[in-house]
Amino acid sequence: MSATITEKILGKAAGRSKVDPGDNIWVEVDVLLTHDVCGPGTIGVFQREFGAKARVWNREKVVIIPDHYIYTKDEKAHRNVDTLRTFVREQGLPHFYDPGTPRYKGVCHVALPEEGHVRPGEVIFGTDSHTCTHGALGAFATGIGNTDAGFIMGTGKLLIKVPETRRFVLNKTLPKGVSAKDVILRIIGDIGVDGATYQAMEFTGDAIAAMDVEERMTICNMAIEAGGKSGIIAPDDKTLAWVKARTKQPFVPVTGDPDAAVTASHTYDASTFEPxxxxxxxxxxxxxxxxxxxxxxxxxxxxxxxxxxxxxxxxxxxxxxxxxxxxxxxxxxxxxxxxxxxxxxxxxxxxxxxxxxxxxxxxxxxxxxxxxxxxxxxxxxxxxxxxxxxxxxxxxxxxxxxxxxxxxxxxxxxxxxxxxxxxxxxxxxxxx
Amino acid sequence: MKLQGNRIRGPVYVLGDNIDTDLIIPAHFLNLVPTIPDEYRKLGSHAMAGLPDSYPPFVTPGTDQAPYPIMIAGSNFGCGSSREHAPIALGAAGVQAVVAQTYARIFFRNAVATGELYPLESADRLCDVFKTGDEAEIDMAASTVRHRGTGIVYRLRDLGAVKPVIEAGGLFGYARSTGMIGGKGPAA
Missing domain, CATH: 3.30.499.10 (Aconitase, domain 3)
Structure with missing residues (x-):
């Protein structure tokens, strides 16, 4: 009954003891992230489908981080941020990082973990393809469209397919002058822009263990550029210390079984990587x-x-x-x-x-x-x-x-x- | 989406591999909100605006409609962003189906969830067979697409688990039909 970290997180979120790649399951969502480009449309879907007076399923779990079109004179961009403000006020949402105020953060995928919204073992959906970034902290995280996000806003659930896992093992040490970006660009070069379509890309090995949390984020961030549904790195002491410094909310880290079957495994000697x-x-x-x-x-x-x-x-x-x-x-x-x-x-x-x-x-x-x-x-x-x-x-x-x-x-x-x-x-x- | 007679017929617009969401709808149009009817139509008017100028125009200039109900492409169609504006821009411009060899995951899912268009997969590489402007007919019941010029019929892959979602009109229709959520949804 061994399972990968991704299967374990999704099984837990579905209330099932075991899930297999290809299973279509309803999962409970821990965090829904949206921003100024997709938030207004998500709110539009939510209100169209659940009613103008509907309430979000859980105010604590909706995080809204405007970041795309902030320093512009574009009138619609400003209107869109105003749409978010109105919704946040109506719904009483506590996690809103409003431009022009001391709460403003910037890019959602860096702000979300900075503010303690990313916790190991949790399930995160965001209306942005680079939501896969958050797998770096041992969460299942993936990008979705407005319709799926509107559905989550109303129900706290989403129907998803359990992805296969494609594992990348990076042994040894990266040379000087080489960083996480070089690692992920080479991997994408090797497997292609659709080389991991529908799959969870799991990264492990000495070179990953040696990386700090930010560098791990760089790797998982670009899983989508190989078609990946998610990128994920098992949480270690470094992860736990980083997360605990940013949130008081309890969480249960999940790791995979070492003997869990994966669809494919790629082994690299990190010392061979180049800028x-x-x-x-x-x-x-x-x-x-x-x-x-x-x-x-x-x-x-x-x-x-x-x-x-x-x-x-x-x-x-x-x-x-x-x-x-x-x-x-x-x-x-x-x-x-x-x-x-x-x-x-x-x-x-x-x-x-x-x-x-x-x-x-x-x-x-x-x-x-x-x-x-x-x-x-x-x-x-x-x-x-x-x-x-x-x-x-x-x-x-x-x-x-x-x-x-x-x-x-x-x-x-x-x-x-x-x-x-x-x-x-x-x-x-x-x-x- | 609702089809009349289970068939989609008309001229095709043909593209190659890795047609990304920035080509389908460039980011400077993402200030448009798809759930606002006027902006939905505007998104249609900008569908495929990211293509290099060497391509034939997709949307009829001066309108918000494309004369192509069917788009044919190679592998990894819709790669890149999670912007739902992409299938919506195509749907708003009048595209009813894309026939590609494979899709990027989020585009495929967004097409299914919105019910904007059918993301169909062909076993053959049809972007090498069809030319822009050729007439095609998709038979949804038979899972085929026919080149009306040559008469050759090509097989489409089974939609599998997403078929009932598409047939229910998208994620919300499916969730209601299975009792996952209550209510009748918005008035049609």
Missing amino acids: CVACPHLPSNYATARSKRDIRIDRAYIGSCTGGKLGDFMMAARILKGHTVKVPTFIVPATAQVAEGLLRETIDGRNLVEIFAEAGCEDVAPASCAACLGGPVDTIGRTSGKEVVVSTTNRNFIGRMGSKDAPIYLASPMTAAASAIAGHIADPRDYL
């Missing part, structure tokens, strides 16, 4: 950074749920310190807490804001999703022409950062920083 990029226009277009030195760039972008955490900026700052960037380099912290960290954390007595300024980067932008997904035309860092961008974000689809003619190379914070200094794609080990 890399994903070339336009798919996250699976893997190439080593060194092999793409002839690609001149017009812009570097460090930000998003994937590459805008404090640790990401620490890695970038270590490369940038003492150098000058050759191209406009955007610094977009994911959350207000990350932005505070940029002022607090220092390298050789200089805080990160000073380091970025001295390297010639653009002024640190306010926390939000910003140009990761293009957004309204006045979005900070949005492409408008043929800019070649090196970005720490998650997608390099055509038009993803605004302009259809602007090719995007996805990279780690270290590779993005090195490339900004060089003016072309560069290997960060040349600057360590």
